C-alpha cells in the first residue's frame with residue numbers, strides 16, 4: 322500500500338462516535354472519505370455520507386459500488402459500525418444474539434467481501450477492523466458483544482493470511498472505553514426484568530461499564546491511531562488504543578494465571 326498520496330477511504334458507522342471522528346480527521350488530512358449511516362443526514366463538511374446497513378447484503382454492495390463508480394478504487398476501509406448488546410447470557414434470545422453478530426461480525430465480513438475484489442485487482446488495500454478490549458477478555462453481561470469481537474479477532478487473523486499475497490493488509494484495532502453515544506445506544510436484552518436472578522449483578526456491572534465509558538478516552542484518540550495506520554507501510558496484527566490502565570488488559574491476560582486474571586475481572590465488576 323502506497324503511503325504518500327491521498328487515499329480513498331470508507332468508514333462504516335460515521336454518523337457518531339469513533340466513526341465520525343475518523344471520517345472528520347481523515348478528510349481534514351486530505352483523504353477522500355466516504356462515511357456511512359443507516360439514515361444518512363447532512364454530513365459534516367469534508368466527507369460524503371452514504372446509506373449503509375451492514376446487516377443487508379444489497380445495502381453493502383450498493384455503498385461499495387458507489388465508491389468504486391466514483392473513484393475507481395478503494396484504498397482503505399475502517400470497519401467501525403457496531404453496537405453493544407447488554408444482558409445476562411441466559412436471558413438473551415437467539416434473535417438478539419443473531420442481530421448482535423449480524424452487525425458486529427457478519428457486517429464486517431459483508432464489507433470485506435464487497436471490497437476485496439477491487440483491492441485484489443489493484444494489489445493494494447488496508448482493512449482496519451474496529452474490535453474492542455471486549456474482544457480480548459469476555460466481559461460480564463456483555464457476553465454477546467464480547468463474543469462478536471472475539472470472532473472478529475479470528476476473522477482478522479485468518480483474513481491477513483489469505484490476502485497478504487495480494488498486497489492487502491488487515492489489522493484489528495482494540496479500543497478501551499471511549500466516550501461516545503455507544504452508552505446511550507446500548508441495547509438491553511428484552512427478557513431481563515425486575516424478577517431476573519441476575520438483576521442486582523447486572524445492574525452493578527452495567528453501572529461500572531457505563532461509568533467507565535463516560536470517563537473514556539476521546540474518540541479523536543482512536544481517529545489519530547487510525548490515521549497513523551493509514552500512513553504505515555506495514556500494519557501489525559492488532560493494536561490497543563485508549564487509557565493505559567485499560568490497555569494493560571492484553572498483557573495481564575497473556576501473563577497472569579487465568580484464575581487470577583478472572584478474579585481481577587470479578588472484583589473490578591463488583592461480582
Ligand SMILES: NC(=O)c1ccc[n+]([C@@H]2O[C@H](COP(=O)([O-])OP(=O)(O)OC[C@H]3O[C@@H](n4cnc5c(N)ncnc54)[C@H](OP(=O)(O)O)[C@@H]3O)[C@@H](O)[C@H]2O)c1
Pocket residue numbers: 333334335336337338339340357358359360373374375376401402403404405424451452453454495496497498499500501502503504506534537
Ligand atoms: N465507545 C467505546 O467505548 C468502544 C470501545 C471499544 C470498541 N468500540 C467499537 O467502536 C465502534 C463504534 O462505536 P462507537 O462507540 O463510536 O458507537 P456509536 O457512537 O454508537 O456509533 C456506532 C455507529 O455504528 C453505526 N451502526 C450501528 N448499527 C449499524 C448497522 N446495522 N449498519 C450500519 N451502521 C450501523 C451507527 O450508525 P447509524 O445508527 O447512523 O446507522 C453509528 O454510526 C463499534 O464497533 C464499537 O464496538 C467502541
